[in-house]
Amino acid sequence: MSSTVYQQAIKELAEAAHGSGLLEHPDGASRLDNPLCGDRISLTVQLDGGVITAVRHETRACLLCRAAASLIGLTAPGKNRKEIAEETVALEALLASSHALPAAWKELEVFAPVSGYPSRHGCVLLPFKALNEALAQP
Amino acid sequence: MSSTVYQQAIKELAEAAHGSGLLEHPDGASRLDNPLCGDRISLTVQLDGGVITAVRHETRACLLCRAAASLIGLTAPGKNRKEIAEETVALEALLASSHALPAAWKELEVFAPVSGYPSRHGCVLLPFKALNEALAQP
Amino acid sequence: MTIALREQFPFYAARAACHYLDNAATSQIHSQALAAMVGQESHRANVHRSPYRLAEAATQAYGDARAKVARFLNAASCAEVVFTSGATASLNLVAYSFGETLKAGDEVVLSAAEHHSNFVPWLRLKERAGICLRILPVLPNGRIDTARLQDLVTERCRLIAITHCSNVTGAVTDVAAVVAAARAVGAKVLLDGAQQVQHGPVDVAALGADFYAFSSHKCFGPTGVGVLWGKKAMLALLPPFLSGGGMVGSVSLETATFAAPPARFEAGTPPVGQAIGLGAAVDWMMTLPWAEIHRYESMLLARLLAGLAVFPAVRLIGPADLHARLPIVSFEVAGIHPHDVCQVLGEREVALRGGHHCAQPLLAALGSEGATRASLALYNDQADVDAFLNGLEHALKVLS
Amino acid sequence: MTIALREQFPFYAARAACHYLDNAATSQIHSQALAAMVGQESHRANVHRSPYRLAEAATQAYGDARAKVARFLNAASCAEVVFTSGATASLNLVAYSFGETLKAGDEVVLSAAEHHSNFVPWLRLKERAGICLRILPVLPNGRIDTARLQDLVTERCRLIAITHCSNVTGAVTDVAAVVAAARAVGAKVLLDGAQQVQHGPVDVAALGADFYAFSSHKCFGPTGVGVLWGKKAMLALLPPFLSGGGMVGSVSLETATFAAPPARFEAGTPPVGQAIGLGAAVDWMMTLPWAEIHRYESMLLARLLAGLAVFPAVRLIGPADLHARLPIVSFEVAGIHPHDVCQVLGEREVALRGGHHCAQPLLAALGSEGATRASLALYNDQADVDAFLNGLEHALKVLS
Numbered sequence A, B: 001m002s003s004t005v006y007q008q009a010i011k012e013l014a015e016a017a018h019g020s021g022l023l024e025h026p027d028g029a030s031r032l033d034n035p036l037c038g039d040r041i042s043l044t045v046q047l048d049g050g051v052i053t054a055v056r057h058e059t060r061a062c063l064l065c066r067a068a069a070s071l072i073g074l075t076a077p078g079k080n081r082k083e084i085a086e087e088t089v090a091l092e093a094l095l096a097s098s099h100a101l102p103a104a105w106k107e108l109e110v111f112a113p114v115s116g117y118p119s120r121h122g123c124v125l126l127p128f129k130a131l132n133e134a135l136a137q138p
Numbered sequence C, D: 001m002t003i004a005l006r007e008q009f010p011f012y013a014a015r016a017a018c019h020y021l022d023n024a025a026t027s028q029i030h031s032q033a034l035a036a037m038v039g040q041e042s043h044r045a046n047v048h049r050s051p052y053r054l055a056e057a058a059t060q061a062y063g064d065a066r067a068k069v070a071r072f073l074n075a076a077s078c079a080e081v082v083f084t085s086g087a088t089a090s091l092n093l094v095a096y097s098f099g100e101t102l103k104a105g106d107e108v109v110l111s112a113a114e115h116h117s118n119f120v121p122w123l124r125l126k127e128r129a130g131i132c133l134r135i136l137p138v139l140p141n142g143r144i145d146t147a148r149l150q151d152l153v154t155e156r157c158r159l160i161a162i163t164h165c166s167n168v169t170g171a172v173t174d175v176a177a178v179v180a181a182a183r184a185v186g187a188k189v190l191l192d193g194a195q196q197v198q199h200g201p202v203d204v205a206a207l208g209a210d211f212y213a214f215s216s217h218k219c220f221g222p223t224g225v226g227v228l229w230g231k232k233a234m235l236a237l238l239p240p241f242l243s244g245g246g247m248v249g250s251v252s253l254e255t256a257t258f259a260a261p262p263a264r265f266e267a268g269t270p271p272v273g274q275a276i277g278l279g280a281a282v283d284w285m286m287t288l289p290w291a292e293i294h295r296y297e298s299m300l301l302a303r304l305l306a307g308l309a310v311f312p313a314v315r316l317i318g319p320a321d322l323h324a325r326l327p328i329v330s331f332e333v334a335g336i337h338p339h340d341v342c343q344v345l346g347e348r349e350v351a352l353r354g355g356h357h358c359a360q361p362l363l364a365a366l367g368s369e370g371a372t373r374a375s376l377a378l379y380n381d382q383a384d385v386d387a388f389l390n391g392l393e394h395a396l397k398v399l400s
């Protein structure tokens, strides 16, 4: 099936919905809306010495947003706040310019085709914003 | 001196300022402003059996408006309400289309060149509107 | 018909690739409207009467545009036509200006089908002035439940502000019922005609409303201009909304007096070029064979609805019948987000819109979190409908 | 310089006959602004993000226009730039929205030199909200008497709303003095930049104001669009003004939440094509050698003022010196009405404007019942000034 954006990898990510659900005793939590499209994510995170030990989220959103949330569910555990901030910057750069990704963030590659559709950037970024916000809590 | 609008006749009319001043015991009076240009006319009229016996006006306005007020001062006495209404319609038609004037209102001819300048129609019409308004009083 | 029509649109002259089905968001501009705007802008002067040739011409052309809109609406006089910056500005004008005449406890009746532009201004007025809002519900098919007018329109009702046609469902409101209910209690009626005007001239006299609002960009004119029509006697009673140059009688340090309508409601330099473009657009529209166009649009709509009905995963948001309905079609696809549908079709050059369509209360009432919308205009054709239906089939495969 | 510049204006390309000296009312449009608007309008989509090519392009171009205006103003961020329908709408936005945050007894300081668009909205707010207006007087030469700031700006002052440059006298306000006075009492500053922007980019950071308002049509862009710049922290605190699509967070039947600035202040479909045209206009302006242009405009202004001084019947309304002054020149002719002067010069293709120039309080303060105005822009030349001076000589003969 031909679609620039909906490659197999992104669809599988969305479908897998890694990390779905919510933690009962999170160290940080956030809820973000994208008023333009109605996407909504609630995200909870658990930390140990500044390192993410678990992320769970409830994402009611488009496929791109769900794929991004799922990627976070899959790959965020083990990273710290600074790494997540760097990854978010790398994602923004990827979307803005489709530039080559730093090797550290190769997992974001799946979102490269979205760079041609600025109206969808917010969908991909929403879960990362939610994660940063949850991590910003003391 | 070449000017389409400011012919000798119109200038003489304005200069003569026929009927300037105000009647002390008018049968009808009116005051009209043109907010677009600040022209203002106060007009008083005396009647006998429905016929104008005297018109006096104070006109603080451009030359075209003063010429029209002066024409009224000169020619309105002796006319009745219906004739003034008809003359006003004839003037509006003249300004709108530069059509030939009915013989009865040849005196309006002097305003024919103004028809090309819609922004000035209100200047010429203001004294006639004031006269009609003064005549509309019981 | 559409081939000849299409040639008149710069959009189709330049790029045939796109199946443009987002007409409810904005229509393409007609060449005559564009040319009129460009002509005015290219050698222009401000309006409001200066005695040099350019300014006389601008004042004249702006007045002519007003006369054209008055004819398009069958208004009683040009003085009933106020140029604004768009439908949203027109609706806010009424909410602020007519709103100033309302007292706490006065009621305004809206419907659950309103676009945010005819909903949020009234929510805000409720907060400012303590008026009560009463909301006409919608039926499951999205139509406004006018049977409820009877119990919702009370003696305290001062205004019914309601859409002429929904931008989500395409349902055309039973205006006669609304006007009758308003008249029975002495209330006024404001119609939001934003969606209606694209489908032909409107007869405000026959409709019997007091106010009518629409945008130029949805009826083949430029962006940046809209219209508020108001009955002369109504406008005469209203206080100004925006204030500034061009709408005053006189101004002192202490106080100001205001000009008669429409000038009273046109503070500042109006969108001169855009109003003249709109005048050309409606002038062109008045030359069209609307009975024929309506049949044509309905035929396309019927095929689109029939094609949609084939997909079991699709739920239509709005009436399935063709009666009192414009060619605006919204739907949900089970398990698939509207933005994903729009994206896949967008990649195939089918232009749709997805989301809440600035009508969150309506979607909430119909139990929807978002819908995909295809909206047709007179220049669309069977190929557009086919591209949409084929694209949707493709999208379902890609996204499932 | 002007010859090369002129070729860039459709007005001069098409008709050289007119000596256009009504630039303070509206400027001629630059070809780049017109082309950008036409390009957008010719194949358009609504903004606010839909994922098809046309809509992505429209959203992008609209955002780029905002970025260009932000650069033109040296704004700290694009989010500080709100597109409106014009300067009058921008000023009303502040009067309504900032006005909502004021309480009875709060003071707003204006000057007697304000255009009605920055005067009447505050008179109306006074009536609505019981605020007090304090008016900075003007000196006999028309300059705002900033020495009076000290006693007029009190602890109760919440805002000084003042023109950056007068549309009658051409006098440029001493903004530093105004800002200092405001800061001393914690008040905000709104500058009406309608006349200033035609004469080069503005540096809002250096000016130190909180709000800046202007219109596109006075700086070589299309009609139908304007700008309100506001400091980010300021805008964030303000309630919305117009409400409708595109400015909400979420809407229910009961309540609504609002988007962050600038979206919060851009209800409904914005003037997309016009904003993109304005973006192109300011982009072009940013490429110009402004020091050179200012010298050139001042040279023309000096010749015009010198030429006027020769007529004993002429009284200048405004400063006779060139310091802090733009090339806007108003004057009275003893015993002759401004409209007659304009008419005679109009017949000779010299475009002037006469009357109160939407500044009745200023003319009253200067003891004038109406003035004739000649206003220059960068494309004017010596021949225009000569045609004006010769025409005036002729007019005096015709009219005396």
Ligand SMILES: Cc1ncc(COP(=O)(O)O)c(C=O)c1O
Pocket (backbone or CB within 6 Å): C245, C267, C268, C269, C270, D024, D025, D086, D087, D088, D089, D115, D117, D118, D163, D165, D166, D167, D192, D194, D195, D215, D358
């Ligand atoms: C000083 C000043 N302020 C405000 C305005 C209002 O601008 P606009 O008519 O474009 O809204 C003008 C325009 O004449 C002006 O000269």
Ligand SMILES: Cc1ncc(COP(=O)(O)O)c(C=O)c1O
Pocket (backbone or CB within 6 Å): C024, C025, C086, C087, C088, C089, C115, C117, C118, C163, C165, C166, C167, C192, C194, C195, C215, C358, D244, D245, D267, D268, D269, D270
């Ligand atoms: C029904 C309805 N009302 C009002 C509006 C607002 O129109 P505009 O955005 O042109 O101001 C729209 C536009 O989407 C609409 O569909």
